[in-house]
Amino acid sequence: MVAYKSKVVEQINLPSRERREQALEDAGYNVFNLAAEAVFIDLLTDSGTGAMSDAQWAALVRGDESYAGSRSFDDLEAAVEEVMGVSNVVPTHQGRGAENVLYGAVVSDGDVVLNNTHFDTTRAHVANQGAEPVDCPVASAHDPTADEPFKGNFSLEAARAVVDDVGAERVPLVVQTITNNSAAGQPVSVENTRDLAAFADEIDATFVIDACRFAENAAFVARREAEFADAEVADIALEQLGYADALVMSGKKDGLVNAGGFVATDDEALFERCKQRAILYEGFPTYGGMAGRDVAAMAVGLREAVEEAYLTDRLEQVRRLATMLEDAGVPIYTPAGGHAVYLDAGTTFSHLPPEAFPGQAMVCALYREGGVRGVELGSFAFPDTDRPELVRLAIPRRTYHTEHLEHVVETAAAVLEESESIPGLEIVSDSAVPELRHFTAELEPLSS
Numbered sequence: 001m002v003a004y005k006s007k008v009v010e011q012i013n014l015p016s017r018e019r020r021e022q023a024l025e026d027a028g029y030n031v032f033n034l035a036a037e038a039v040f041i042d043l044l045t046d047s048g049t050g051a052m053s054d055a056q057w058a059a060l061v062r063g064d065e066s067y068a069g070s071r072s073f074d075d076l077e078a079a080v081e082e083v084m085g086v087s088n089v090v091p092t093h094q095g096r097g098a099e100n101v102l103y104g105a106v107v108s109d110g111d112v113v114l115n116n117t118h119f120d121t122t123r124a125h126v127a128n129q130g131a132e133p134v135d136c137p138v139a140s141a142h143d144p145t146a147d148e149p150f151k152g153n154f155s156l157e158a159a160r161a162v163v164d165d166v167g168a169e170r171v172p173l174v175v176q177t178i179t180n181n182s183a184a185g186q187p188v189s190v191e192n193t194r195d196l197a198a199f200a201d202e203i204d205a206t207f208v209i210d211a212c213r214f215a216e217n218a219a220f221v222a223r224r225e226a227e228f229a230d231a232e233v234a235d236i237a238l239e240q241l242g243y244a245d246a247l248v249m250s251g252k253k254d255g256l257v258n259a260g261g262f263v264a265t266d267d268e269a270l271f272e273r274c275k276q277r278a279i280l281y282e283g284f285p286t287y288g289g290m291a292g293r294d295v296a297a298m299a300v301g302l303r304e305a306v307e308e309a310y311l312t313d314r315l316e317q318v319r320r321l322a323t324m325l326e327d328a329g330v331p332i333y334t335p336a337g338g339h340a341v342y343l344d345a346g347t348t349f350s351h352l353p354p355e356a357f358p359g360q361a362m363v364c365a366l367y368r369e370g371g372v373r374g375v376e377l378g379s380f381a382f383p384d385t386d387r388p389e390l391v392r393l394a395i396p397r398r399t400y401h402t403e404h405l406e407h408v409v410e411t412a413a414a415v416l417e418e419s420e421s422i423p424g425l426e427i428v429s430d431s432a433v434p435e436l437r438h439f440t441a442e443l444e445p446l447s448s
C-alpha cells in the first residue's frame with residue numbers, strides 16, 4: 001500500500017521519437033549526456049532523485065546555516081546516533097566525499113582493499129590512494145537466475161584466499177556494501193556482517209560498512225533471515241551497523257535527501273583523522289560541504305527511512321516492476337534487489353558480444369523507444385570483468401506511480417520484440433579515468 005500522497009507535482013513530457021533519435025545521437029549514445037528535459041521516465045539512478053516529505057521540507061526552512069556549531073549538525077548527530085548507533089559524524093557533500101575522507105585516512109599506496117563488490121566511485125577512490133580494490137562477491141552474485149536470499153553477501157572464502165596470497169599486513173581495510181549495488185542491489189545478511197567483522201578483527205583490518213542503503217537492507221533481513229523474523233527493521237539496522245568500525249554514507253539514498261553524506265565512527269582516533277581531512281576537502285566539520293538546510297533535512301530523512309510503512313512501499317514498488325517485466329517476458333536478474341530492477345541485456349541481446357556493449361545498446365533502445373533512461377552495468381561500465389550484461393532501472397524514492405512503471409514495461413517489451421535488429425556500439429571517445437568511463441565516454445552504433 002502506498003504510504004504517501006502528492007503535495008507538489010512536476011510536469012514531465014515524452015519528446016517525439018524524432019527528437020529522441022536526435023538527442024541520442026547528440027549525446028554520443030551515452031544517456032548521461034542527455035538533457036533531463038528530454039527524458040520521460042528517469043531511472044538513471046535512485047541517488048538524490050527522490051521526493052522529500054513535508055517534514056523534511058519544514059526542516060529545510062529551519063536549517064541553521066552557521067559556519068561552526070550549527071544546530072542542524074546537532075540534529076544530524078542525534079539522528080545518526082538514534083538510527084545507526086554511532087556517535088561521531090563527519091558530514092560531507094555526498095557519498096564519494098565521505099569515501100575520499102575515510103579511505104584517504106586509512107588506505108595507502110600498495111594496500112589491498114576487500115569489498116563484497118566495489119561500487120564504481122569506491123573502486124576509483126581506493127585506486128586513487130594507490131591501493132588495489134579486490135571484489136569478494138559470493139558465487140551467486142553474478143548469476144541472474146540463482147534463487148537465493150542474500151546474493152549480496154561477502155565471500156569470506158574469497159577474502160581468505162586474497163589474504164593468504166598477499167599477506168594480512170597489506171589489507172588494512174575491509175568494506176561491506178549494503179545492499180550490494182554493483183551486484184544487482186542484492187541484500188547482505190546480518191550473519192554475513194557478523195562473520196566479516198570477526199574476520200576483519202582477525203586480520204587487524206578496519207571494518208567499514210558502506211551504508212547507503214542500510215534501511216532497505218534491514219527490510220530484506222526482516223523478510224528473509226530467520227533469526228530476525230520477529231524483529232523491527234530499526235533494530236536490525238542498529239545491530240548490523242553496530243558491527244562496523246566506521247560507516248560511509250551517501251545521504252542521497254537512505255538519507256532520503258537530494259544532497260549530502262557522512263562518515264560516522266565510534267573510533268575517536270579515526271574520527272580525528274577524518275575531521276582533519278574533511279576540513280581540507282569538504283568544509284568545517286559541522287557542515288562538511290553541505291548547506292545547513294540539507295543537513296537538517298537528512299536528519300529527518302534518516303528517521304523516515306527506517307519506518308516500516310515506507311520500506312514496505314519501497315520494496316513492493318521495485319518488486320511490482322520486476323513482476324510486470326517478467327510477465328511481459330523481459331529477462332531480468334532475480335530476485336529483484338532493493339532499489340532497482342536489473343534487466344538481463346546479455347540474454348535479450350544475445351546476438352551481441354560483450355565488446356559490442358549489449359547493455360549499452362539496450363539502454364539506448366529503451367530511450368529511443370519510450371524516453372526511459374536506465375544505466376548500463378556490464379562490459380561498458382566494468383571493462384575486463386566477467387560480470388553479466390545488466391541494465392539497471394533504479395527507482396527514485398516516493399516519485400513514480402504504477403502508471404509510470406507500466407510505461408517502462410511496455411517500452412522494455414517493445415525493445416525485446418525488436419532486439420535482434422538493434423546494432424551494438426563502439427567507443428569513439430574514451431574517458432581519462434578508466435573506472436569512470438561510462439559517465440562520459442561517447443559511442444557510435446556499429447554498422448551491420
Ligand SMILES: Cc1ncc(COP(=O)(O)O)c(C=O)c1O
Pocket residue numbers: 047094095096097119121122177181210212250251252260261
Ligand atoms: C554503494 C554506493 N557507494 C557509494 C556511492 C557514492 O555516493 P554519491 O553518489 O553520493 O557520491 C554510491 C552511489 O550511488 C553507492 O551506490
